Amino acid sequence: xxxxxxxxxxxxxxxxxxxxxxxxxxxxxxxxxxxxxxxxxxxxxxxxxxxxxxxxxxxxxxxxxxxxxxxxxxxxxxxxxxxxxxxxxxxxxxxxxxxxxxxxxxxxxxxxxxxxxxxxxxxxxxxxxxxxxxxxxxxxxxxxxxxxxxxxxx
Amino acid sequence: xxxxxxxxxxxxxxxxxxxxxxxxxxxxxxxxxxxxxxxxxxxxxxxxxxxxxxxxxxxxxxxxxxxxxxxxxxxxxxxxxxxxxxxxxxxxxxxxxxxxxxxxxxxxxxxxxxxxxxxxxxxxxxxxxxxxxxxxxxxxxxxxxxxxxxxxxx
DNA sequence: CAAAAAGTCTATTAGAAGACTAGACTTACT
DNA sequence: AGTAAGTCTAGTCTTCTAATAGACTTTTTG
Numbered sequence: 001x002x003x004x005x006x007x008x009x010x011x012x013x014x015x016x017x018x019x020x021x022x023x024x025x026x027x028x029x030x031x032x033x034x035x036x037x038x039x040x041x042x043x044x045x046x047x048x049x050x051x052x053x054x055x056x057x058x059x060x061x062x063x064x065x066x067x068x069x070x071x072x073x074x075x076x077x078x079x080x081x082x083x084x085x086x087x088x089x090x091x092x093x094x095x096x097x098x099x100x101x102x103x104x105x106x107x108x109x110x111x112x113x114x115x116x117x118x119x120x121x122x123x124x125x126x127x128x129x130x131x132x133x134x135x136x137x138x139x140x141x142x143x144x145x146x147x148x149x150x151x152x153x154x
Numbered sequence: 155x156x157x158x159x160x161x162x163x164x165x166x167x168x169x170x171x172x173x174x175x176x177x178x179x180x181x182x183x184x185x186x187x188x189x190x191x192x193x194x195x196x197x198x199x200x201x202x203x204x205x206x207x208x209x210x211x212x213x214x215x216x217x218x219x220x221x222x223x224x225x226x227x228x229x230x231x232x233x234x235x236x237x238x239x240x241x242x243x244x245x246x247x248x249x250x251x252x253x254x255x256x257x258x259x260x261x262x263x264x265x266x267x268x269x270x271x272x273x274x275x276x277x278x279x280x281x282x283x284x285x286x287x288x289x290x291x292x293x294x295x296x297x298x299x300x301x302x303x304x305x306x307x308x
Numbered sequence: 309c310a311a312a313a314a315g316t317c318t319a320t321t322a323g324a325a326g327a328c329t330a331g332a333c334t335t336a337c338t
Numbered sequence: 339a340g341t342a343a344g345t346c347t348a349g350t351c352t353t354c355t356a357a358t359a360g361a362c363t364t365t366t367t368g
Binding site: 001002003008011012015037077081085086087088089090091102103104108109110111112114115116118119122123125126127130135136138139142143 | 235265270276279284
């Protein structure tokens with residue numbers, strides 16, 4: 001159940017980009033790489049993928065860089081993660097974007113499928129409802145008031 | 155965000171085992187392997203792991219086999235998946251059982267961490283609340299009444 | 309126009325993880 | 339003794355991950 005480095009770096013970069021929205025959001029790869037501690041060449045690939053998926057735009061040449069293709073409140077994390085890490089579904093037989101039979105005799109009465117469908121929904125609920133704007137807002141709040149914003153479990 | 159084959163096979167096998175609870179729940183590896191279409195040698199390893207984790211018990215020799223170490227309503231899927239696939243957390247900095255710093259300057263105000271913590275909770279909520287007994291009940295119900303028990307998305 | 313500063317694109321690679329497979333060994337029943 | 343189970347260790351083959359390298363294109367600016 002884990003997010004790859006590509007996914008992690010991609011989301012980090014998008015959050016970084018979102019934080020520059022408004023005040024001329026043009027940002028260079030190497031600046032993001034430095035701030036977020038991401039290998040620049042790897043980040044390059046990731047941002048390109050995100051661009052091809054329509055989530056980013058860019059400008060070449062001096063003074064160029066990347067910027068969000070849409071306002072931060074219209075980009076959700078589900079989209080970003082799907083582009084970089086593939087389907088959210090833990091198992092292909094409950095995925096819409098990459099459905100594949102898991103070979104059980106009757107999907108309708110497959111116990112594993114029922115639960116994994118619930119898991120998929122739970123993940124998608126969180127990720128699809130959370131926009132980059134939501135995150136920058138939460139980060140903002142965490143800076144203002146100390147106290148735990150997360151509760152590690154598991 | 156995906157479940158490995160080990161995890162998938164393990165859960166399938168446990169559900170299979172649970173369905174034999176009561177009527178002398180002793181089942182052989184190769185029977186499970188056949189019913190669930192799992193390579194027998196691979197399943198062997200998986201069941202052994204599950205046994206060492208205290209979720210299964212077994213008996214050697216003729217007439218032997220595996221059976222649940224506890225009643226089906228006291229075994230939840232979260233436990234099974236953690237044993238076979240490791241932490242549910244998508245990223246190590248929100249995992250209790252395998253915490254590791256993700257290297258961000260301040261975890262308290264890390265946007266990625268906040269969201270991934272929500273995801274972890276969402277996954278754990280589903281998996282930790284669902285027992286093998288719940289599943290066999292749902293499967294039972296699905297057999298009785300047709301109609302969709304799942305709603306594929308994503 | 310040349311140089312520099314950006315992004316673009318393709319290929320390669322070292323290592324790890326995933327998904328098995330093989331085979332020898334142990335225990336228990338008949 | 340023989341057979342039917344589970345136990346345990348190791349090995350293999352393939353795919354994926356996480357980079358890295360390097361050549362190329364576009365744009366600005368001196």
